[in-house]
Amino acid sequence: MSKHILICVTALCFFVSCSQMEKNSYDIIPYPNTLSPGEGHFVLNDGCKIVFPAVSDSLTRLVARQFVDQFQKTSGILLIEEIAEEQGARDNSITFIINENRPVEGYMLDIAKNKIRIEASGAPGFFYAIQTIKQLLPAAVYGNVIVPTDWNLPCVKIEDAPRFKYRGMHMDVARHFFDINEVKRYIDILAVYKLNTLHWHLTDDQGWRIEIESYPRLTEYGSIRKKTMIKKEWETYDHTPYGGFFTKEEVRDVVAYAAERFITVIPEIDLPGHMLAAMACYPELGCTGGPYEVSGQWGVRDDVLCAGKESTFTFVENVLTEVMELFPSEYIHIGGDESPKIRWEKCPRCQAKIKELGLRSDDKHTAEHYLQSYVTARVEKFLNDHGRRIIGWDEILEGQLAPNATVMSWRGVEGGIEAARLGHDVIMTPTSYMYFDYYQSLDTENEPFGIGGYVPIEKVYSFDPIPASLQENEKKHIIGVQANLWSEYILTNEHLEYMLLPRLAALSEVQWTQIDNKEWSRFLNSLDHQTKIYDVMGYNYAKHIYEVSASYGVNPEKQAVEVVLQTQGNAPVYLTTDGTEPTEKSTLYQSPVAITHSCTLKAIVKREGVETRTFTKSFLFNKATGKELILNTNPKDKYTYAGASVLVDGIRGDFNYANGCWLGYLDEPLDVTLTFRDPEEISTVKMGTLIQLGEWIFPPVKIEVYGSEDGSSFLEVYKEEIPLAKPTDTDGLKEYDCSFEKKSVKKLRIVMHTTSKIPDWHGAKGNKGFLFVDEIMAE
Ligand code: ACM
Ligand code: ZN
Numbered sequence: 001m002s003k004h005i006l007i008c009v010t011a012l013c014f015f016v017s018c019s020q021m022e023k024n025s026y027d028i029i030p031y032p033n034t035l036s037p038g039e040g041h042f043v044l045n046d047g048c049k050i051v052f053p054a055v056s057d058s059l060t061r062l063v064a065r066q067f068v069d070q071f072q073k074t075s076g077i078l079l080i081e082e083i084a085e086e087q088g089a090r091d092n093s094i095t096f097i098i099n100e101n102r103p104v105e106g107y108m109l110d111i112a113k114n115k116i117r118i119e120a121s122g123a124p125g126f127f128y129a130i131q132t133i134k135q136l137l138p139a140a141v142y143g144n145v146i147v148p149t150d151w152n153l154p155c156v157k158i159e160d161a162p163r164f165k166y167r168g169m170h171m172d173v174a175r176h177f178f179d180i181n182e183v184k185r186y187i188d189i190l191a192v193y194k195l196n197t198l199h200w201h202l203t204d205d206q207g208w209r210i211e212i213e214s215y216p217r218l219t220e221y222g223s224i225r226k227k228t229m230i231k232k233e234w235e236t237y238d239h240t241p242y243g244g245f246f247t248k249e250e251v252r253d254v255v256a257y258a259a260e261r262f263i264t265v266i267p268e269i270d271l272p273g274h275m276l277a278a279m280a281c282y283p284e285l286g287c288t289g290g291p292y293e294v295s296g297q298w299g300v301r302d303d304v305l306c307a308g309k310e311s312t313f314t315f316v317e318n319v320l321t322e323v324m325e326l327f328p329s330e331y332i333h334i335g336g337d338e339s340p341k342i343r344w345e346k347c348p349r350c351q352a353k354i355k356e357l358g359l360r361s362d363d364k365h366t367a368e369h370y371l372q373s374y375v376t377a378r379v380e381k382f383l384n385d386h387g388r389r390i391i392g393w394d395e396i397l398e399g400q401l402a403p404n405a406t407v408m409s410w411r412g413v414e415g416g417i418e419a420a421r422l423g424h425d426v427i428m429t430p431t432s433y434m435y436f437d438y439y440q441s442l443d444t445e446n447e448p449f450g451i452g453g454y455v456p457i458e459k460v461y462s463f464d465p466i467p468a469s470l471q472e473n474e475k476k477h478i479i480g481v482q483a484n485l486w487s488e489y490i491l492t493n494e495h496l497e498y499m500l501l502p503r504l505a506a507l508s509e510v511q512w513t514q515i516d517n518k519e520w521s522r523f524l525n526s527l528d529h530q531t532k533i534y535d536v537m538g539y540n541y542a543k544h545i546y547e548v549s550a551s552y553g554v555n556p557e558k559q560a561v562e563v564v565l566q567t568q569g570n571a572p573v574y575l576t577t578d579g580t581e582p583t584e585k586s587t588l589y590q591s592p593v594a595i596t597h598s599c600t601l602k603a604i605v606k607r608e609g610v611e612t613r614t615f616t617k618s619f620l621f622n623k624a625t626g627k628e629l630i631l632n633t634n635p636k637d638k639y640t641y642a643g644a645s646v647l648v649d650g651i652r653g654d655f656n657y658a659n660g661c662w663l664g665y666l667d668e669p670l671d672v673t674l675t676f677r678d679p680e681e682i683s684t685v686k687m688g689t690l691i692q693l694g695e696w697i698f699p700p701v702k703i704e705v706y707g708s709e710d711g712s713s714f715l716e717v718y719k720e721e722i723p724l725a726k727p728t729d730t731d732g733l734k735e736y737d738c739s740f741e742k743k744s745v746k747k748l749r750i751v752m753h754t755t756s757k758i759p760d761w762h763g764a765k766g767n768k769g770f771l772f773v774d775e776i777m778a779e
Helices: 058-075 123-136 180-192 248-259 276-281 310-326 342-346 348-357 367-385 414-421 457-461 493-500 503-512 520-537 643-648
Strands: 034-043 049-053 080-084 093-098 107-111 116-120 152-160 166-172 197-201 233-237 264-268 331-333 389-393 406-409 426-428 478-483 549-555 560-566 573-576 593-595 599-605 615-619 628-631 663-665 670-691 702-708 715-721 732-753 771-778
Touching (some): 049 058, 058 080, 058 123, 107 123, 116 123, 123 180, 166 503, 180 197, 180 493, 264 331, 342 348, 457 503, 478 503, 493 503, 549 615, 560 615, 628 643, 643 670, 643 771, 670 702, 732 771
Parallel strands (some): 093 116, 166 478, 389 406, 426 478
Antiparallel strands (some): 034 152, 107 116, 107 152, 549 560, 599 615, 628 670, 670 732, 702 715
16 A cells, blocks of 8 residues: 655644633633633632531541641631531532432532532542632642632532543552652542542562562562663663562551542552562462562563462462452452463463363464463452452453453553453553553653653543444443553652653543543643642653644655644744754744754743753755655554654654654565655665664665656666574664665665564564664665
């Protein structure tokens, strides 16, 4: 198929409309179902009461008390708590009214000049109404000190209830450890956004982080790894022991703290894979008997729990029994992801179990996949018998899905679709929208080192968890959405918060806000107030929305690279192309900038009170830059970005292959046609490639270049066969220089063949290898 993604700039039209919008004084995120603005204000002052019915339960009273305490701490004003025998709104009061007809988490909030009325069926609704009130107050209400300000609430009537009942955020304390205070900070900010679930990833190959009394070695030994790999240098280690775990008392403290914020903590004990930390303590849990080490490397380990031994199940059940004692959650997450079958294939016990159970490979799955299904179903039965339900990652669909399992769809939404069709509940958490460990910016050189990927806030915001392809009765099985924040490359709490915020705000609208009320420009403008909240609460957060960002296209008519610059709101952007630092006297950006020669574009945005870094991008021109290029084959969807223009935009890539500067080919060769407006004398074609063998990114195995004088018939001008990569080859950027006798051509066709079978010396032997190309150059 031919793809013609040249020219002009797609993407990020999101940003365009926001600039003209007026400042909204109802900066509530997640946005409620209905909001009718009123006239005037309610003034919170001395003498103002908070009134709740005598029949209120203790949690409802707690909601009132929490607000009274927090408000006093920041305003110095003590709201008087009063119990009312009769329901009904009072003057100069915030009155809680119990209305059984409201949905469990829903509420009505009516702020009039003389009184505030909140209706809810119970404590969760009152809690969410209070969260809305806090967002309507000055951001100082989130702080710890008294701030002299007008404590006014704008009059408004709000009816609200969440779109999804499961609104989760995941936290990985296994790869890097975050202590109890950091976990509580995490919970605090989830509460601001009305999330109701913390998915706590407590165990993994790199560390066991929860005290289990019947297996003390899990924390004594399994919580510590001897060394950790440095960045993505797979064989380079820091040789520094790293550890940490939560005592049972601390776990109870976290669970209770979350419950007071209407957040359920769901523990994840990941099995049968990602268990190396436990196996290092109790090597009999593995097929080979070890010895095993708590892993200092990220990724997927071949050693998993042995499914052929009864003692493995005894261990799992004993651990889960203690876990259930600590966590009252209906759900227990039992992982199930990334569990290689290579040990099970060789293990006599696992094979005997397969035989005993009569498991057989079929055209979809191997007997070992069915063995994992057996493990999952058996653990599910154990938990069901104790009144709990399981959640598993979407790998639990491989083989036979456990009868009552809820599926967390992470490798896309397809697993979720399949599970919903099978009548199972689903939580959507696809990598491409919901992985907060992925970069938020394409300018990765200026980001803290990360795992890769690209999930900017607008991508998070754009997600709709309900696939259109589902029937109505299947859609109801999509019970919610979650974002995941894996911590392999996140060493500090500051970095963790940077990855979380403000993407969490976008997530909350995906989870809570009705789809018709989602509006990027309104959301974006409300973020100003949200970042004030982060400042007051002392959270670190990413500021990309305030920076200048760019998208690139090619305009062959002008033989130019066109650059569209954007920023939040209507802040002015100033630019230079001569390498000097822009100032307010530089060119004001008004329309796409046409770049026609090698240069460095710099741009700044001027905004009161917000400092952001200068945007800088260098362009290197050659005879192909800014020309028409057609893709005759397809890169992988995930590594297509702006498409054809990427190869002729004069922008060179770096080591991050997922930053939009590279096209990644896997299933087809790179095959492109470059057209010159006027015939050009060409004697060299160069291709920029990246080699990262550990990431399955290989050199091309064959290059062909064809030239056409008339634009229709092509002659081969260059051909090179390249030997398969060897284990001693080094990673890096590599240019292929294809020189030939000078020719006047109208078109060039370039073909670069990919590695169809990764050689035997490589861990991914037999698979296809990627080819990454950032630029096609001609001289
Ligand atoms: C996962 O990201 N391995 C669930
Ligand atoms: Zn085994």
